[in-house]
Structure formats: C-alpha cells, structure tokens
Amino acid sequence: MTQCFQKMAAPGRKxxxxxxxxxxxSLNGSLKNIAVEELSKQSCSVTVSDLYSMEFEPRxxxxxxxxxxxxxxxxxxxxxxxxxxxKGCLTTDIVEEQKKVQEADLxxxxxxxxxFSMPAIMKxxxxxxxxxxxxxxxxxxxDAGLLKNKLALLSFTTGGNEEMYSKGGISGDIHYVLWPMQxxxxxxxxxxxxxxxxxxxxxYETEEKRKEMLTTWAQRLKTIWEEKPINCTPEWYFx
Amino acid sequence: MTQCFQKMAAPGRKxxxxxxxxxxxSLNGSLKNIAVEELSKQSCSVTVSDLYSMEFEPRxxxxxxxxxxxxxxxxxxxxxxxxxxxKGCLTTDIVEEQKKVQEADLxxxxxxxxxFSMPAIMKxxxxxxxxxxxxxxxxxxxDAGLLKNKLALLSFTTGGNEEMYSKGGISGDIHYVLWPMQxxxxxxxxxxxxxxxxxxxxxYETEEKRKEMLTTWAQRLKTIWEEKPINCTPEWYFx
Numbered sequence: 001m002t003q004c005f006q007k008m009a010a011p012g013r014k015x016x017x018x019x020x021x022x023x024x025x026s027l028n029g030s031l032k033n034i035a036v037e038e039l040s041k042q043s044c045s046v047t048v049s050d051l052y053s054m055e056f057e058p059r060x061x062x063x064x065x066x067x068x069x070x071x072x073x074x075x076x077x078x079x080x081x082x083x084x085x086x087k088g089c090l091t092t093d094i095v096e097e098q099k100k101v102q103e104a105d106l107x108x109x110x111x112x113x114x115x116f117s118m119p120a121i122m123k124x125x126x127x128x129x130x131x132x133x134x135x136x137x138x139x140x141x142x143d144a145g146l147l148k149n150k151l152a153l154l155s156f157t158t159g160g161n162e163e164m165y166s167k168g169g170i171s172g173d174i175h176y177v178l179w180p181m182q183x184x185x186x187x188x189x190x191x192x193x194x195x196x197x198x199x200x201x202x203x204y205e206t207e208e209k210r211k212e213m214l215t216t217w218a219q220r221l222k223t224i225w226e227e228k229p230i231n232c233t234p235e236w237y238f239x
Numbered sequence: 240m241t242q243c244f245q246k247m248a249a250p251g252r253k254x255x256x257x258x259x260x261x262x263x264x265s266l267n268g269s270l271k272n273i274a275v276e277e278l279s280k281q282s283c284s285v286t287v288s289d290l291y292s293m294e295f296e297p298r299x300x301x302x303x304x305x306x307x308x309x310x311x312x313x314x315x316x317x318x319x320x321x322x323x324x325x326k327g328c329l330t331t332d333i334v335e336e337q338k339k340v341q342e343a344d345l346x347x348x349x350x351x352x353x354x355f356s357m358p359a360i361m362k363x364x365x366x367x368x369x370x371x372x373x374x375x376x377x378x379x380x381x382d383a384g385l386l387k388n389k390l391a392l393l394s395f396t397t398g399g400n401e402e403m404y405s406k407g408g409i410s411g412d413i414h415y416v417l418w419p420m421q422x423x424x425x426x427x428x429x430x431x432x433x434x435x436x437x438x439x440x441x442x443y444e445t446e447e448k449r450k451e452m453l454t455t456w457a458q459r460l461k462t463i464w465e466e467k468p469i470n471c472t473p474e475w476y477f478x
Contacts, residue, residue, distance in 0.1 A: 022301065062261065078398070116418070119299060120362040123356065124359030176473075
C-alpha cells in the first residue's frame with residue numbers, strides 16, 4: 001500500500017488530545033501539557049478531552065440513546081447507537097466528543113499502558129464515540145473508514161522497560177500490543193496512524209531521563225505535520 | 240515450556256463467570272446461562288459477576304482507596320492500590336471481586352469483542368481488580384503470577400466472520416487480538432489459559448447456527464476440567 005499523504009501546514013490545523021491520567025503532575029500530564037504548548041506555538045488549535053476530569057462514562061449502555069429504542073425487546077448496543085447517530089438521538093457527551101473528532105486533523109491519545117492496552121476510561125471513549133455511521137460503516141472501514149482524512153497518534157508510558165517489550169523479552173514485542181489499538185480501533189475508522197510515542201518505564205528512570213522524554217516529544221511535535229503515516233499492515237506489527 | 244496441569248474432578252470446583260453484556264436475551268447472555276447450567280450440573284459452584292447489572296465502575300480513580308493516600312501530593316494509581324491492598328483499604332466492590340477470584344478454580348470471561356478487545360466495563364474489571372500484591376508482584380508474574388493455580392478462559396462473540404479474522408483477512412489472525420488479553424492480562428497474573436471459545440459473527444448467522452454455538456459450548460464444558468492449558472508463548476499467537 002502506497003501512502004499518499006498531503007503535507008499539511010501547521011497554522012490553523014486542529015488537534016484533539018484525548019488524555020487519560022488521574023494526576024496532572026504525572027509524566028502523562030506533562031506530556032499532554034507539552035503537546036498543548038508546542039502545538040499552540042505553531043498556531044494550531046488544540047482541544048483536550050481530559051477524561052478523568054470529565055468523569056467520562058466508559059460503559060456502553062442504553063443511557064447512550066435518548067428517547068425510544070429501535071428495538072426495546074432485545075437491546076443491541078451497536079445497532080441502537082448506529083440508529084441513534086442517524087436520528088441525532090445520541091447522548092450529549094458522545095455528540096460533543098464526535099464534534100471534536102470531526103473538527104480535528106490530528107487526534108493524539110495520551111495515556112499510561114494498563115494491561116497491554118489503554119485504561120478502561122479511554123477504551124470506553126473508543127466504545128462509545130466511534131459509532132457506526134460516524135466513524136465507520138461497512139464496507140467503509142480500514143482505508144475507507146469515515147475518518148480517513150485524519151491523523152491519529154498513540155502517546156503512552158509503560159511499566160515495563162524496553163528490553164521487556166522486545167521480541168525476546170517477557171512481554172513480547174511492543175508492536176504486538178499496538179495491533180488492536182492502532183489497527184483494530186484507529187485504522188479501522190480510517191485514521192492514518194503516525195508512529196507511536198512510547199516512554200518506557202518512566203517510574204524507574206532518573207529525573208533527567210524523564211525530562212529527556214519530554215524534550216524528545218516536544219522536538220518531534222515541531223515537525224509532526226511532515227511525518228508520513230506508518231504502513232498499517234500486519235507486516236508492520238509482526239515482523 | 241511443558242505444561243503440567245493436574246486433572247481436576249468437577250464436583251466442588253468453583254467457577255467465576257465475569258459477564259459483560261447489556262441484554263440477557265443476547266447470545267452472550269445465553270452462553271453465560273448455558274455455562275451456569277452445565278457447570279452446576281457437574282456440581283461445580285458457580286458465581287456470576289454480571290458487570291452491567293452491577294453497574295460495575297470501570298474507572299481507576301482515587302475513590303478506589305478508602306481513607307488517606309500514601310502520597311496525596313502526586314496520585315499514582317498502581318502504587319496506591321498496591322498499598323491499599325496490603326493495608327486492606329481497597330473499596331468494597333474491588334474487595335468483593337478479589338474474593339470471588341481467590342475462591343475460583345476457573346474464571347470465564349464472557350463478552351462481545353469491542354474494538355479488537357473487551358468492552359470497557361470488563362477492561363475496568365481488569366484494571367481495578369487485578370491489583371499488585373493480589374494478582375502479581377514482580378518478579379511474581381507470568382508463570383510465577385500470584386493466580387497461578389487458577390484457570391482462565393475467554394469466551395466471546397465477534398462482529399466480523401472467521402475469514403476476516405484469518406491470517407490473510409482484513410482483520411488479521413484472531414490470535415493477534417488474543418495476545419494482550421490472554422498474555423498481557425491473564426498469563427501475566429499466572430492464570431493457566433484454556434483455549435478461547437469464539438463465536439464468529441452470530442448476528443449474521445442463522446438461528447440454527449446460533450443454537451449450534453450454544454450446543455458446542457455446552458458440550459465443551461462437559462470435559463472442561465480435562466483440558467490442558469495452551470502454551471501461552473509468542474509462538475502460539477504469531478505463527
């Protein structure tokens with residue numbers, strides 16, 4: 001697959017940061033702040049969805065549909081939320097997140113890796129916001145996904161170190177962990193996926209090393225609009 | 240790695256089913272019911288955690304720790320929940336789930352695959368219940384994980400069909416999706432993982448085919464205690 005991706009100038013570009021950490025003083029908090037700062041300097045418009053502060057609801061339930069159900073005899077979340085999207089009957093917090101996504105050129109997900117995945121509060125964002133009809137609509141998925149003109153990037157911290165997350169390490173290649181998130185969630189919706197930003201094991205690193213992680217991220221963001229997306233195919237993950 | 244696993248007789252065995260579906264009349268609901276029925280027939284003691292009915296909290300927050308924090312200046316969920324576990328200061332709903340896990344010989348997770356993973360409500364169960372000190376405590380992880388005398392099994396339904404989830408299919412080999420859940424969550428805590436029970440694409444199948452899915456599951460459960468766990472290494476997943 002050849003990726004043709006238009007080079008975008010920064011000013012006026014819109015960025016959504018979906019952020020999931022309980023502590024503003026955490027490294028995740030600093031990584032989020034640095035992104036806001038750096039992208040604002042480039043005259044991008046930056047919006048942050050701070051999921052814990054918002055007390056974002058992760059559970060996909062009947063409450064997500066305002067008013068009557070299409071089939072109240074047997075509740076089917078996927079079918080009901082799709083129908084509700086079409087009729088404009090999704091609950092407010094979902095609609096607000098969808099608006100932010102719709103406007104964004106780039107969505108950055110900032111989180112600590114929990115159990116080889118994202119924290120439940122962010123998984124709930126995926127479950128509830130990326131509704132059929134809005135983000136995908138078979139066969140409009142993967143390269144034809146409805147969010148295909150957008151970029152996405154996972155930025156996360158890990159507990160284990162880089163050696164553990166190598167091919168021979170006890171946690172296996174970090175690429176394995178990326179597959180469900182980058183391919184199954186983001187690429188499925190059409191997002192062009194930029195290379196992940198991974199801070200390995202900051203808790204066990206020196207203060208100096210942690211500062212370096214912040215600087216590296218800030219540096220990368222300076223030229224983020226020139227980056228080419230990864231080739232999101234099995235070969236990228238399972239070499 | 241050679242798996243030596245003692246053959247267990249059914250009577251008296253304890254099973255916990257962690258169940259995440261909003262609709263009792265769904266196939267997931269039926270799969271759960273059939274497991275309760277079949278295992279009860281074998282005189283196993285079966286407990287169900289019906290996460291949606293319980294309105295289970297998926298968000299890992301400060302509320303999970305009763306009383307004072309170890310470090311209230313900078314909240315670290317992993318460190319605080321570990322400390323709270325040791326001091327007996329975890330919130331009641333977590334303690335209750337941990338008791339159920341502690342007593343179980345086998346934990347079955349019954350859910351629909353959402354975004355190449357489990358629904359957020361179940362991910363939250365993993366995030367909050369499998370506390371350090373209770374389920375793992377480095378280097379007591381993977382084969383040495385604290386739940387190493389227990390079995391676990393993922394039983395789930397998918398949206399995509401089996402062809403889509405094959406090696407050359409657009410969703411990639413289903414084994415790729417299993418890695419974070421079976422290796423990163425279950426095996427990390429020491430669980431011996433039984434082969435997953437996967438019902439591909441029941442929504443697009445005939446009523447007859449769906450009934451067959453239930454029968455197959457019931458049949459398998461008759462000899463579940465004789466099964467040998469999978470060899471939970473990268474080779475099993477990324478052949």
